[in-house]
Amino acid sequence: MKAVQIVNPSEIKVVELEKPTVGAGEVLVRIKYVGFCGSDLNTFLGRNPMVKLPVIPGHEVGAVIEEIGSEVPGGFEKGMNVTLNPYTNCGKCASCRNGRVNACEHNETLGVQRNGVMCEYAVLPWTKIIPAGNISSRDCALIEPMSVGFHAVARGQVTDNEYVMVIGCGMIGIGAIVRAALRGATVIAVDLDDEKLDLAKRMGASYAVNSKTENVHQRMQEITEGFGADVVIEAVGSPATYVMAVDEVGFTGRVVCIGYAKNEVAFQTKYFVQKELDIRGSRNALPADFRAVINYMNTGNCPVDELITKIVKPEDTLQAMEEWVANPGKVFRILVEL
Incomplete structure (x- = not known):
């Protein structure tokens, strides 16, 4: 063969x-x-x-x-x-x-x-x-790449009254956007590419922020009325986006990390403590995540x-x-x- x-x-x-x-x-x-x-x-x-x-x-x-x-x-x-x-x-x-x-x-x-x-x-x-x-x-x-994004939303325990920031609108980030939107959350998509951001909005994001041309912190503060995101899902894997996730999550929020950063990341660790953050990894997917993606795709949407x-x-x-x-x-x- x-x-x-x-x-x-x-x-x-x-x-x-x-x-x-x-x-x-x-x-x-x-x-x-x-x-x-x-x-x-x-x-x-x-x-x-x-x-x-x-x-x-x-x-x-x-x-x-x-x-x-x-x-x-x-x-x-x-x-x-x-x-x-x-x-x-x-x-x-x-x-x-x-x-x-x-x-x-x-x-x-x-x-x-x-x-x-x-x-x-x-x-x-x-x-x-x-x-x-x-x-x-x-x-x-x-199905499999979308299920990885779905699993990250499950790890973040996203609910319908939360702001969810998804950094990175590649295939896995798009999966996270879809799942968070299906759960009723207000989704903020962040990426460098306007075409990907346009697709993110069609897939369920309420807001799109271009981190190359916009002030991300200012936009996040405007959108969330100064509270910051309840959940941030990092789906890029770069030092800059890891730091962004910790900076933009609100006090007592959750940060979910999917991407692997290839280099060491320098954090202001005081935010871990001051904000009393939950920082969670998200790896692969569970059978329930595959089933959720299949259910979504079978809707034809x-x-x-x-x-x-x-x-x-x-x-x-x-x-x-x-x-x-x-x-x-x-x-x-x-x-x-x-």
Whole structure:
């Protein structure tokens, strides 16, 4: 079967692999679409310390069930559109013991700590197969990245009488905006790009602030009547946005961190104490987050076409990644059609 492999930094090629066979408790899926995400971009650039090259990328998946192994319970049918839960959990670490399997100490995400599924077929345990109802296989590839944003909103315990500031309107930030708006919160989207901010408003943000051209603190004070945000979700992963999150959250607010900052961040830690902040990490997603995204997408209110920047064939992945590197701010999702 055909597969896409990142061989070395800036080097991608199409390789032939043996088609996997299904075993007991497993499901064979035909992969239709796989999204490139930020971790894949970092792998391509040689900046992902969790990856050992060469690696097959891909964990944002739209697939169709091809074959069902023995000992798989009912509810799965051949031809069903599905997405995949790309994380593993050991069942023994502190996170697993506490029921937060998404943050397993020994997690191995597809395409990161182990080979992904940017290939024609894949076999997974039935527990990692997520039926997606009437969602097309193309649009199923959007579910996992949106679920990460949905999970951040859950971590922030967002309610309907709160101001929620989302810093970064990429795919994961958009997921957070959607979920916070669905919960009834007043959402303030912050980004450097006006096109992304316009999309954020169509996805549920009440306010849009361009941090490149506007005074963010002044705008936040105006919008929140001087109180600051009740919840700030950081979905960029830069020192500047981490500091912004702590500066703009209100007293006794919550800061939820999704992005990984590549460099050390210098904080005025007095705000941690003075504001009595809750600072929370948010990693991956839980099955409930996947279900929430699927429910949302099944309403027909998600402008899926606007979230897909480009669809390419495996042979064109190198060119697509080079274009993404050259203009990263203009890409939401690049999908590979297999």
